[in-house]
Amino acid sequence: MSGRRAKQSAVKSLLAERGWKPFRFQQDVWREMAEGRSGLLHATTGAGKTLAVALGAWQALADDAEEPPRLCVLWITPMRALAADTAKALNEAFDGLSAHGQRWTVGVRSGDTPSAERARQARRPPSVLITTPESLSLMLSRADARDYLGAIRCVVVDEWHELIGNKRGVQTQLALARLKRWRPDLLIWGMSATLGDLEEAKRVLLGPADAPHGAVVAGGVRKEIVIDTLLPEDFARFPWAGHLGIKMAPQVVAEIDQSPTSLVFTNTRSQAEIWYHNLLRARPDWAGLIAVHHGSLARESRDWVEDGLKAGKLKAVVCTSSLDLGVDFLPVERILQVGSPKGVARLLQRAGRSGHSPGRTSRITLVPSHALELVESSAVQQAVRDGRIESRRTPNAPLDVLVQHLVTIGLGGGFKPDELLDEIRSTAAYEHLSDENWRWCLDFVSGGGPSLSAYPEYRRCGPGADGVWRVTDKRIALRHRLNVGTITADARVLVQYGPAPMGKKLGVVEESFIARLKPGDSFWFSGRVLEFVRLRDLVAYVRPSKTRSGAVPRWDGGRMPLSTTLADAMVEQLQRAAEGRYDTPELRAAEKMLRLQARWSHLPTPTTLLAETLKSRDGWHLFLYPFAGRNAHIGMASLIAWRAAQRTAGTFSIAVNDYGFELLSADPRDWAAMLPELIAPRAIHDLTHETLASLNAAELARRRFRDIAQIAGLVVTTYPGHHKSLRQLQASSSLFYDVFRKFDPENGLLRQAEREVLEDALDIARLAESFERLQNRELVHVALQRCSPLAFPLMVERMRERLSNETLAARIERMISQLERAADKC
Amino acid sequence: MLEPDDTLRGEGAGLVSSHQHRGVVLLPQRAVWRVETRTLFIADAHLGKAATFRALGQPAPKGTTRDNLDRLDSLIDRFNPIRLVFLGDLFHARQAHAPGVAAAFLDWRRRHAVLRLTLVRGNHDRRAGDPSEQFGIELVDEPYDAEGIVARHHPLASDECEGQGATILAGHLHPCVRMSGAARDSVRLPCFVLQERQIVLPAFGAFTGGALVRGRGAKTCAIVDERLLVAD
Structure with a gap:
């Protein structure tokens, strides 16, 4: 049966037994894999990607041996929750095939896998091992990693779009490079349903050198997606700001009532708790029929919810991105998205959670939480009609992930720096890693900052007599294994x-x-x-509790920025409004607010830049609306505040949202007169200079350092149960930040924090471009009499950045004088 | 959390270079000076904290112990004390008695050989073990009568320090206060806490964090660079 043809017919008869015919894209994948090519498979949710790749691997790699092969395929999934379902699907497929050929076994290895199961897997590895990026890194840190993982011939990365743009994806890229070194003919296949730029996704997955030889297979199954908006019943009283959308609860209840099973997506965990509470209050009879699901709940309660969904026992589940991914909940017919979906890809991903099988329709209904989200709803529908989806880019050479990886490899058999550098540079993320940064990382793990004397007793990893770098301290090994990963959180x-x-x-x-x-x-x-x-x-x-009300926890988690694709689409909608074309239901619902904005101020359009100024009790406000997404706005706002502070020293409070930003000064500022100068473009060189200077005055880098310190293992994450032994190591990242700045200012992690801010928020090239773009727009300044509908959400925003170039004493003296003025009035 | 108004209410709130309170002088250098007995009080130096981190495999830069000792030097140069009382947590942990830290401390000690040193043992000192005898530090437990001042590491609860009696100096809390003003400006500053008879000192150490002061009725005296912010 070893012949290709025999295996093909085995697969065909397996499918025929179930009454299926292979899709064209599945056959394409089988052919590519049989010919030894790696690649990327892009097909709609529910189209049969898992079978395509699993059966492809079997056809390419199964042989005549009696025994199933040991660890032949590694299946990487971004979510633990997906592992069990993937295992079930694979087991069913391989069971069917065992009548026709070699029987493959399947195992799951994740943070939830009990130690007995792990020991069994070590003794007798399954043919296919399903795991997460974090668990893969852990396996790479075993001293016998090469013996254990060196036999792998094929790696499948599920939901690649979830990993490509973040540090977990970087961790995955590094692990893939490691496996490829051990086995140069390794097959790597990525799968996704919602990617914008397929070539870029393939380049990051396979590495810049191998990508040109890889295939891109696109699934041809068209999926019907219906997108609509739940319009507020009372347009006039619909709020201008907020994010909860609780006013819409009665209508959401009515929608849920109409469908057998719905998922209600919210953007934050607190919001999920609040919505669950409100739905239950509206319909006490739904107790037991509706549930809440998010990443901070105990595994068993999440399992209970997921099982209930699969079995069709639940009417509705309020959830966060925790249910964004893959597990198939066949009974789900309806998706409700509370608040902005933030991006076109994300909206499509969530829509795909309903009608999850070929031929069925997916339906997603947007539930706006404030008036501008009505415009967003209109925009996202237009973007989907135009086929505009965001593309994702890999983070560029993050040193924190690299430092972690060096310790991982130092544990997992050790490394010779020159060889490892080649391997690391073969990834898209570290393609352009500089020699200087590489040396810094080696210095850092081996016991020094730039000056070796800076860290005398400290040494995590270093060269032995044979020139191989290893980790020898058992305590470091233990702590490293506890902290592997790039998902950061507070204690x-x-x-x-x-x-x-x-x-x-x-x-x-x-x-x-x-x-x-x-x-x-x-x-x-x-x-x-x-x-x-x-x-x-x-x-x-x-x-x-005996009471029926209480506080709702807030979980820390970065807020997703609105994608530029969606932001652009939104300004186009505002242009329609400016022309008086209120021709979608959403625009009609927002008409009153938009007309008010036009009357009190102006509507932003693709060709204008709206600036509003206002003097209030809080100080002197400037509102600017570039519609470039939160991250870009933080950068622009910091730079503009910095420019303003060059004339007269001051302290600025900065609020941003996806539409624009606010600068608030405690001292009088004539914003209108300064504006042309503040938004003037500069040569790249001068812009770089300004940006670096503004960075020191702002608190952005300090905030960014929090995550970096945790990933690089500076701040020891505490776990219930592991608490006491680590007590003498408690120090906050903020304290580390201060100490490094004072005593080791050249520290690479500090520089990374600055660089990440520079890249994410203050990306020089993009900033230069943004400022250029502002130039091409006509500046429209309005001195507001009262807060405009667009300005209102910024004014009430509580999460703020600060930029100051005054002395501490000057700030304190102003606070004192304000208090005295306030006291005089009493 | 303490409202800034509590700190600043009343006439003459402002920045000063030192502040007299209950017979001692609060200094922005994070110390208390008592002129009658020529004694300096310091809390929570946490010497060797960075060294402890490094010994346990956590990277922390060198220079924090040097900085601590340099700041002690400048206080000594300025006030010429005959006595220094550490209100606990002088050393961070057992690993803080590493050769580098011990040598630096011994060198500092030799330069101030006639100074009388007293350490009121704090929670960290207990875990770290008593410092070497060659440091010449007199070791005592709280509460300790330092010539009329009650020296402690752990502060008393506010209801325990009401009424008449000797002034109490304590540490342990690493107190900080948040100040805020117009345009949503706010800063966090290390501070002294003044409660009835008791004064809680800010942490002296260069590698120490801070905790916001909670509770009503507490007055604070915040450190603004080289000056102190006082209410009355």
């Missing part, structure tokens, strides 16, 4: 019923939230009201 506290009798674990919240509670306070979590009893060793003991 987490376990929420559990107790202390006496000790009860169920409910999930985790951030320590900073619990720190604000007093015993007896109530809070909402996991869809229940809980009374806080006390905190001990990172466990918050709770009991059911």
Whole structure:
């Protein structure tokens, strides 16, 4: 049966037994894999990608041996939750094939895998191992990594779009480079349903050198997607700002009522808890029929929800991005998206969670939380009709991930720097890693900053007599394994019923939230009201509360920026409004607010740049609306504040949203007179100079350093249970930031924090481009009499950046004089 | 959390170079000076904290101990004390007694050989173990009577330090206060906490964090660079 033809017919008869015919794209993948080519498979959700690649691997790699092969295929999934379902699908396929050929076994290895199962896998590896990027890194840190993983002949990366643009993807790229070194003919296949730029996605997956030889297979199954908007019943009283959208709850209840099973997506975990609470309050009879699902809930409660969804027992689940990915919930017919979907790709991904099988229709309904999101809804529909989807780029050479990787490889058999450098530079992320940065990383893990004396007792990894770099300290090995990964979070506290009798674990919240509670306070979590009893060793003991209301935890997590694709589409919608063409239901619903904006101020359009100024009790405001997405706005706002501070020193508060930003000065500023100068373009050289200078005055780099410090292993993440031994190592990233700045200013991680800000928020090239673009637009300045509908959400935004070039004493003296003025009035 | 108004209410709020309170002088150099007995009080130096981190495999730069000792030097040069009382947590952990830190401290000690040193043991000192005898530090437990001042590491609860009696100096909390003003400006500053008879000192160490002062009735005296912000 070893012949290609025999295996092809085995697959055909397997499909025929189930009454299926292979799709064209599946056959394409099988052919490419049989010919030893790697590639990227892009097809709609539910089209049969998993079978395409799994059966392709089997056809390419199965042989005549009696025994199933050991660890032949590695299947990487971005979510633990997906692993079990993928395993089930693969097992079914391989069961069917075993009548016709070699029987393949399937195993799952993730953070949830019990140690007995891990030991079994080590003794007898399965043919196909399903794992996450973090667990793969952990396996690479085993001393016998090469023996264990060196036999792998094929790697499949599921939901590649989830990884390509972030540091988990970088971690994956590094791991793939490692596996490829051990096995140059390694087959690598990525799968996705929502990618904008397929060639770029393939380049990052396969590496710049190998990508030209790889294939791109696009699935031809067209999927019907219906997108509509739940319009507020009372347009006039619909709010201008906010993010909860709770006013829409009665209508959402009515929609849920009409469909057998719905998913209600929210953008944050707190929002999910609040919506669940409100739905239940509206329909107490739905207790047990609706549920809440997000990343901070205990594994068992998430499992319960997922099983309920699969079995069709639940009417609705309020969830976050925790249910964005792959697991098939066949019964789901309807998606409701509360608040902005932030991007076209994300909207399509979520839409695909309904009608999840070939031929069925996906339906997503947008639930706006404020008036401008009505315009966004109109814009996103237009973008989908035009086929405009965001493309994703890999992060560029992040040193924190590299430092972590060096320790991983130092544990996993060690490395010779020159050989490892070649391997690392073969990835798209580190293609342009400079010699200087590489040397810095080696210095850093081996016990020095730029001056070796800077870190005398410290050494994580270093060369032995044979020139191979290894980690020898067992404590470092243990701590490294606990902290592998690039997903960062604050210290987490376990929420559990107790202390006496000790009860169920409910999930985790951030320590900073619990720190604000007093015993007896109530809070909402996991869809229940809980009374806080006390905190001990990172466990918050709770009991059911007798009250029906309480605080809702806020989880830290970066807010997604609106994609530029969607932002551009949105300004086009505003242009229609400016021309008086209120010709979509959403625009008609937003008409009153938009006309008010036009009357009090002006509507932004693709050819104008709107600037509004206002003097209020808080100070002197400038509002500017470039519609470039939050990240770009942070950069522009910092730079413009910096320019303003060059005339007279000052302190500025900066608020941004996806549409524009606000600069607020405590001292008088004639914004209108300064504007042309503030937004003037500069030569790249001068712009770079200005940007670096503004960075030191702003707190952006400090904030960015938080994540970097954690990934690089500076800040030891505490886990319930591992708490005590690490107590003498407690220091906040902010403290590290200050200490490094003072005592080791050349530290590469500090420079990375600055560079990440420069790249994400203050990307010089993009900033230069943004400023150029501003030049091409006609500046329209309006001195507001009162806050405009566009300015309002910025004015009430509480999350703010600050930029100051005044002395601390000057700031304090102003605070004192303000207090005195206030006191005089009393 | 303490409202800035509590700190600043009343006449004459402003920045000063030192502040007299209950017979001692609060200094923006994160120390308390008592002129009658020519004694300096310092809390929470956490010497060797960075060295501890490095020994446990966490990178932390060199220079923090040097900085701590240099700042002690300039205080000594300026006030010429005959006595220095450490209000606990002089050394961070057992690993802080590393050769580098010990040598630096010993060298500093030799340059101030006649200075009387007293350490009121704090929670970190207990875990770290008593410092070497050659440092010439007198070791005591709290509460300790330092010639009429009650020296502690752990502060008393606010209701325990009401009424008449000797002034209490303590550390442990690493207190900080948040100040805010117009245009949503706000800064976090290390501070002294003044509660009835008790004064809690800010942490002296260069590698120490801070905790916001909570609770009503506490007055604070914040450090603004080289000056102190006082209420009355």
